[in-house]
Amino acid sequence: MVADALHHQGDIYFDQERFGEAESAYQKSLTLKENRAEDESLALTLNSLGLLYSYQEDYVRAEPILQRALAIWEKLLGAEHPRVATNLNDLAELYQNQGDYTRAEALLKRVLAIDEKTYGPDHAEVAFDLNKLALLYYAQRDYTRAGSLYQRLLAIREKLYGLEHPQVAVGLYNLAKLYQAEGDYASAEPLYQRALAIDEKYYGPEHAQVAVDLNELASLYYAQGDYTRAGSLYQRLLAIQEKIYGHQHPKVATLLNNLAALYYKQARYSRAEPLLRRALAIREQLYGPEHADVAFNLNGLALLYHAKGDYTRAKPFFQRALTIREKVYGLQHPLVATNLNNLAELYRKQGHYAHAEPLVQRALAIFEKVYGSEHPEVATCLNNWSALYYEQGRYSRAESLSLRALAIREKVYGLEHPEVAASLNNLALLYKTLNDYARAESFFQRALAIHEKHYGPEHAEVAANLTELTSLYYAQGDYTRAEPLYQRLLAIQEKIYGPQHPKVATLLNNLAALYYKQERYSRAEPLYQRALAIREKVYGPEHPEVATSLNNLAELYREQGNYTRAKPLSQRALAIREKVLDKEHPDVATSLNNLAELYREQGNYTRAEPLSQRALAIREKVLGKEHPEVATSLNNLADIYRKQSDYARAEPLFQRALAINEKHYGPEHAQVAFNLNGLALLYHAKGDYTRAKPLFQRALTILEKVYGPQHPLVASNLNNLAALNYEQGRYSRAKSLSQRALAIREQVLGKEHPKVATSLNNLAELYRKQSDYVRAESLFQRALTIVQKVYGSEHPEVATSLNNLAVLYSVQGRYSRAEPLYQRALAIREKVYGPEHPDVATSINNLALLYETLNDYARAESLYQRSLAIKEKVLGAQHPSVATTLSNLAGLYQKQGDYTRAEPLYQRALGIRENVLGNQHPDFANSLNNLAAVYSDLGDYVRAESLYQRALAILEKVLGEEHPYVAQGLSSLASLYETLGDYARAESLYQRSLAIKEKVLGAQHPSVATTLNNLAILYKSLGDYTRAKSLHQRALAIQEKVYGSEHLDVAASLNNLAQLYQGQGEYTRAEPLFQRALAIFEKVLGAEHPDMATSLNNLAILYLNQGDYARAEPLYQRALAIFENRLGREHPKVA
Incomplete structure (x- = not known):
């Protein structure tokens, strides 16, 4: 009797969820009963204790106790007794909860067989067994077998009870739930409504069972995203529950939670929060502050704050829920593991990876201990851990965890289960990050197919899959496939949500x-x-x-x-x-980088640098020093230094970024190509073409391998290589690269894409530099047509194209065509940006250059001053761009011989560059050169020499002794010595300049021809005509090879050689050269260009020297007419 009383007391404690006291009572009862023979009473107590452990998910202790109880019943009653079936059901439920569906299925089938034999095939108990087995198949998403059993169950109950019995209603809503799970909402809804109608008729409209039916129907509308109808049912439900149970009942709390979940889904957090708090208050009042249901509500509130990004408020709720569950269930319970996962996710969102990882590991250990190593909860935990590694850039570890999770889900659920699709998605995202697009697409497509089959084409899960697939196409630059998917997605999401x-x-x-x-x-x-x-x-x-x-x-x-x-x-x-996340969160670093980039583009490096440095420090601290995001920060900071020509500080940062990404992604990842490009651009800027070229080429090889040879990023890299070859004077190679880039963009993006216009502009600029003006004009005009069609006639890109075309016309001397284009570009920029934008200042500057060329100094001066005023106001008085405009204005005054006004402007530009860029920057050296030129013009050769030498020293230090800019500095100093008659020093510097250019640029570069001409003129001054002639001829040969026979530089070299012959009295050799030069100018520039007039003058002087006045006079007259027509009668050349 005492043993039975203890057993009964244990049942009471169990019902009250006083699990520790229930266990103690059962154990005491069991101890007393163990002294007797194995009878039904012992089996009952064993069964109750096993169920207690199973309820607490302590399956390790539950299983052997339930098996022993089963063995006793089988021994006492036989293997096919209905009481044995009951025990088999209990044990099957334990296996099902552990995810061991195979063992659970075998036991449930045995139960069904026992009851069919005992009661017949159409008994209520058989219907109950069918329900249990159907639920097992439902849990595995095996809806076909589950549906068949539900149909049979429903038929039995309709036969036993008639069509309007509550048991029939239960069967109806079980079948409806199955259709709902399949996404067949149209079939589910009438079954739910029929079940509701049966129960309303049987129990009345405000019965507890009606409330259950309303809850199921509301869940259907909730799943469909029909929150209006779901909310209405939940509100009716709430009224019923409050009427039946009162305002402080657990069922009311549950319903408040459901209604809050609906608002949560709608992101209506302000409506969800008070419901969750009311539910929490009910449960705290009923159960006390440390009950399991209280923990559930605390977790719900924490998730709400988490979703709102209010991590400060979320954290204590997660922690309190965890403490309660540890106390109620013990440290090794699955609900404790769930809480650990939630808290770990919070830390992950905050970027606190060191805090998150041990929580995930502990959660995994619990799930593996409770469920075994191949349970769905283990797979979920593995995915969480994988996400943690993924964010830290530890991709190989993330992949192995995701693959293990996928294997578990495929084994447990089969190959076409939504949980399998979730794992496929995770792996696809990883492969996308690693640029393994083929594998990523395959996994995304497989996941999409699973979800479309299960849910239909317009379900939220399908939308999620489409999102990922679209992002893959976006990452590959395949915008044609991405855009229609985004449009389909938007329609789905707006319909659902x-x-x-x-x-x-x-x-x-x-x-x-x-x-x-x-x-x-x-x-x-x-x-x-x-x-x-x-x-x-x-x-x-x-x-x-x-x-x-x-x-x-x-x-x-x-x-x-x-x-x-x-x-x-x-x-x-x-x-x-900074306020919401923490001042050292990775997202704060991203914002700092964005702001730094803004300042960098404005040339405000003083403000950009500390922001970029702070972003780097955050990422190194939070993510570790070898994370890809750290590499991004290193690149950003390096680029700031590169823009300031601080190559010594930029280079090691670019190199470190490259090393990080090579380690993380491997040597052939697109991100590595990006880093290689950054480093190559640095070497390009330094003039170190030998080091730049292989990096550009390696980057190109990687991009072609990753994306294929026809990708827009490949085109961009080809453009970089084209620019390098152009700088080296390899124009044919540069042209072929530019043409290939253009072809790719036309094929991939279409012939009227803005990027195609960019390629056309690049190629046109190449032709312009080669004086192939006909082809250049055609390409510039096509680029203009594209951007006008894409953007409209008043877009900044249109202004850029107009500017390019205007520059071409200016070079050709077609000033009447250039001017309106410059003016239209200016008008567009003023309209788009307002009158005080840096790009407006640039347009004004371009127009000023045109008027300066036309010797309209008054208009040029006014525009330079307006450009200067805009830049000073917008960019600040100390911006490098202000220094550029000051130099332009000073150059205008210098050209007019107004050195008093020119010198202080050059001085101010020098001061700005020294202040902003430092006194070792190439632009600072350029300012020194400008001042030196002024002093040279004033005859102050001592000061000029000092400045030229200082500029040269800077260039040698910053760029190295063999940079093209150094060669130019040597030529400037040589020219000064030539003016002073110090031919020995001039010759030495010209020779050194020539040697640098030949080594760096190659012996056939146009810049080499320029230095050869300078040296030839020096030898001519020394009377060394033999050496002068040889150098002029070599210069001419280079230019003809590089540019072809009809380039303006060729014409200039022909003039130089002709004048040499003329000076030697070799008129017969000079005349055809002058005539050929004249023909080139006329063909390229037209018959009315000022350079044409200069060439006519040269030929006229030749005839004059020969006393051939008849031929000289008309040439002088024609030249005069051109000068008067183009430059005006007051121009010095006319005078």
Whole structure:
């Protein structure tokens, strides 16, 4: 009797969830009963104790106890007794909870067989067994077998009870739940409604069972995203529950949680929070502050704050829930593991990876101990751990964990289960990051196929898959395939969630990013703005997602050069992240980088550098010194130094970034190609072409391997190589590379894409430099047509194309055609940016250069001064661009012989460059050269020499002794010595300049020809005509080889050689050279160009020297007419 009383007391404690006391009572009862023979009473107590352990998910202790109870029943009653079936059910449930579906299925089938034999095939108990087996198949997503059993169950109950019995209603909503799980909402809804109608008729409209039916129907509408109908049912439910149980009942708390979950899904957090708090208060009042259900509610509130990005408030709720569960269930319970995972996810979001990892490891250890190593919960935990490694750039470890999770899910669920699709997605994302696009696409496609089969084409999970697949095409630059998927996605998301949901905002953001990449800014901007508005409405003004939208919009404005609109958005994004996330969060580093980039583009390196350095410090601290994000920060900082020509500090940063990414991604990753390009550009800027070229080539090889030979990124790399070859005078090679880049962009992006216009401009510039003006003009005009069609007639890119064409016409002397284009470019920029933008100042500067060329000094001066005023106001008085305009204005005054006004401007430009760039920068050296030229013009050769020498020393120190700029500095100093008659020193410097150019640029470079001509003129001054002739001829041969026989530089060399012959009295050899030069000028520049007039003068002087006045006079008259027509009667050349 005492043993039975203890057993009964244990049952009471079990019902009250006083598990420790229940266990103690059962154990005491068991101890007393063990002294007797194995009877039914012992089996009952064993069964109760086993169920207690099973309920607490302590399966290790539960299993042997339940098996012993089963053995006793089988011994006492036989293997096919209904009581044995009951025990088999208990044991099957244990295996099912552990994910051991194979053993569970075998036991449930045995139960069904026993009851069919005992009661017949149409008994209520058989229907119950069918339900249990169907639930097992349902858990495995084997809806076909589950559906067949539910149909049979329903038929039995309809036969036993009639069509309107509550048991029939239960069968109906089980079948409805199955259809709902399959995404067949149309079949599920009438079954739920029929079940509801049966129970309302049987019990009345406010019965507890009606509440259950309403809950199921509401869950259907919830799954469909029909939150209006779901919310209405939940509200009716709440009223029923409160009427039946009162306002403080556990069932009311449960319903409050469900309603809160609905608002949570809608991101209506302000409505969800008070419901969760009320549910928490009910449970705390009923159960006390340390009950398992209280922990559930604390977890729910923590998840709400987590979703809102309020990590400070989320953390203590997660921690309190964890403490409760550890106390209630012990340290090794699955719910404890779930809480550990939640807390780890919080730390991951905050970038606190060191805190997160041990929690994930502990959670995994619990799940493996409780469920075994191949349970679905183990797979989930492995995925969480993989995500942690993924964010830290530890990809090989992330991959092995994700593969293990996939293997578990495939074994447990089969190959076409949604959980398998989730694992496939995780792996596809990893492969996408590693640029293994073929594997990534295969996994994404397989995941998509699984979800479309299970849920239909318009389900949220399908949308999630489409998002990932679209992002893959986006990463590959395959915008043609990406855009229609984004459009399909947007329609699905708006249908499911409504137009104001955060998921819609994310998709709008992604579609905007696609347009941003395509430079379709007018389409991107309203999408970014709509995404921002949704996030501000849903989350409030200080959420991390709001910061993301602000950053995206700021980047759009920055790319358009609209710094005034970009800057406050970047600053607001940074402030939000610092406040919400922590001042050392990786996202804060991202905001710092964005703001630094903004300042860098404005030339404000003083403000850019510390921001970039702080971003680097955060990433090194949080992510470790070898994370890919650290490499990004190193690149950004290196680029700031490169822009300032501080190559000594930039180079090791570029190299370190390259080393990090090579280690993480392997030597053939697209990110490595990006790093190689950065380093190559540095060497290019330094004139170290030998080191630059193999890096560009390696980057090109990688990109061709990763993306294929026809990708836009390959085209960009070809352009870099083309620029390098151009600098080296390898024009044919540069042209072929530019042409291939153009062909790729035309094929991949279409013939009217803005990037195609960029390639056309690059190729046209190459032809312009080679004086192939006919082909250059055609390409410039085609580029202009494209950008006008894409952007409209008043876009900044149109202004750039107009400017390029105007430069061409200026070089050709077609000033009447150049001027309106410069003016139109200026008008566009003024309209788009306003009258005080840096690009407006650039357009004004270009127009000023034109008027200076036309000797309209008054208009040129006015424009230079306006350009200067804009730059000083917008960029600040100490910006390098201000120094450039000061130098231009000073050059104008110098040209007019107004040295009093020129010198202080050159001095001010020098001061700015010294202050901003330092006194060892090439631009500072250029300012010294400008001043030296003024002093040379004034005859102050001592000061001129000192400045030329100082400039040369800087260039040698910064760029090395064999840079083309050093060669130019040597030539400038040589020219001064030549003027002073110090021919020995001049010759030595010209020779050294020549040697540098030949070594760095090659013996056939046009710049070599220039130095040869300078040296030839020196020898001519010394009367050494033999050496002079040889050098002029070599210069001419180089230019003819490089440019062809009809280039303007060829004409200039022909003039030099002709004048040499003329000086020697060899008129017969001089005349055909002058005539050939004249023919080139006439063909290239036209018959009315000022250079044509100069060439006519040269030929006229030749005839005059020969006394052939009849031939000289008409040439002089024709030259005069050209000068008067083009330059005006007051020009010095006319006088």
